[in-house]
Amino acid sequence: MHKGSLFVGRYEKTAHVAVFDLGGRRLAGGFSFCDEAIGRSSASGLSVDEDRRIWIADEPAGRVRTFTLFGAEVGGLCGSAQAEGAGSDRLGVLGAPVDVAFRGDGDEGTLLVADGGERRYALSQYDQDGKLLRSLRSEGNPMSRFRGLAGVSSLGAFVYAAECGAGRVQVFRDGEFHFLFSVATRKGSFEPTAVAPLADGRMLVTTRGAASALLLVDGSGRLLIQLAEAGSGEGRVENPSDVVIEETGEDRSTRLAVIDRDGERVQVFDLEGGCFGAFLEGGAASTGS
Numbered sequence: 001m002h003k004g005s006l007f008v009g010r011y012e013k014t015a016h017v018a019v020f021d022l023g024g025r026r027l028a029g030g031f032s033f034c035d036e037a038i039g040r041s042s043a044s045g046l047s048v049d050e051d052r053r054i055w056i057a058d059e060p061a062g063r064v065r066t067f068t069l070f071g072a073e074v075g076g077l078c079g080s081a082q083a084e085g086a087g088s089d090r091l092g093v094l095g096a097p098v099d100v101a102f103r104g105d106g107d108e109g110t111l112l113v114a115d116g117g118e119r120r121y122a123l124s125q126y127d128q129d130g131k132l133l134r135s136l137r138s139e140g141n142p143m144s145r146f147r148g149l150a151g152v153s154s155l156g157a158f159v160y161a162a163e164c165g166a167g168r169v170q171v172f173r174d175g176e177f178h179f180l181f182s183v184a185t186r187k188g189s190f191e192p193t194a195v196a197p198l199a200d201g202r203m204l205v206t207t208r209g210a211a212s213a214l215l216l217v218d219g220s221g222r223l224l225i226q227l228a229e230a231g232s233g234e235g236r237v238e239n240p241s242d243v244v245i246e247e248t249g250e251d252r253s254t255r256l257a258v259i260d261r262d263g264e265r266v267q268v269f270d271l272e273g274g275c276f277g278a279f280l281e282g283g284a285a286s287t288g289s
Contacts, residue, residue, distance in 0.1 A: 006244065006257050007054065008266060009043025017043055017054065022246065022255055022268050024279030031071025035061040045099030045151065045242070049109055057097035057113070064097055064113060077113065077130045089119040092132040099151045112159060114152040122146035123161055125175070138170065140177030151194035151242065160195035160203065169195055169205065169221065181221025185211035187230060194242045196256070204256060206240035213237060214258055216271065227273040228258070234267065235275035
């Protein structure tokens with residue numbers, strides 16, 4: 001989400017990025033891309049900076065790409081996954097990037113990159129030229145490994161890592177491990193895929209699998225309310241992969257966009273669990289009550 005515009009990435013062999021408003025109306029911009037060397041790409045995760053550059057995690061190609069709003073590729077970070085194998089786990093080497101989060105403004109902004117799989121060096125921070133600034137340590141232990149990172153986000157001094165494979169969320173402050181949490185569910189294991197922090201410290205968490213849900217937790221990770229439960233109907237979620245926020249300062253007017261069904265559906269909620277409808281990547285929209 002960037003200034004009221006929602007950027008949605010989808011992929012099969014070719015990756016596609018489209019731009020919508022929260023009413024489901026298709027906006028100007030959007031593009032497709034495919035890695036020439038391996039014949040496929042993905043938009044596994046994306047982040048938009050203040051200059052409206054779009055940073056995209058291209059997992060199959062083992063790189064992060066940077067585009068203008070209209071699809072001109074202008075830079076990025078290139079790993080060595082193809083040369084060393086996606087299982088490579090070395091400091092400062094991209095493996096299989098699954099998500100990105102741009103932090104800060106202008107030339108001072110930095111990029112967080114989350115790699116999938118089981119790795120010690122799965123969560124790293126780079127400058128815009130690709131220089132490694134730091135690698136965040138799982139549980140604060142340099143020997144511990146992240147297991148199945150699915151999403152990364154940040155707000156202020158805090159970084160939030162959705163560790164789907166370990167069933168937990170790790171929270172970092174000023175680059176150091178702060179705490180971790182898990183949420184007990186009735187329908188299955190907790191498999192977090194994304195975290196969206198609110199200004200007051202609360203967090204929105206999406207979880208996939210049999211216990212698919214949209215959860216609101218407090219600043220310590222304690223469950224406050226389940227905003228949407230598992231299901232295919234409108235107002236329910238089916239393997240959600242991301243959640244983004246347009247915050248207003250009031251729960252009733254704040255809007256949340258939740259992407260599920262492998263990017264085929266976007267639903268808009270408020271912080272009280274109200275659903276305002278769903279729309280599809282192709283632009284078809286349905287309006288809820």
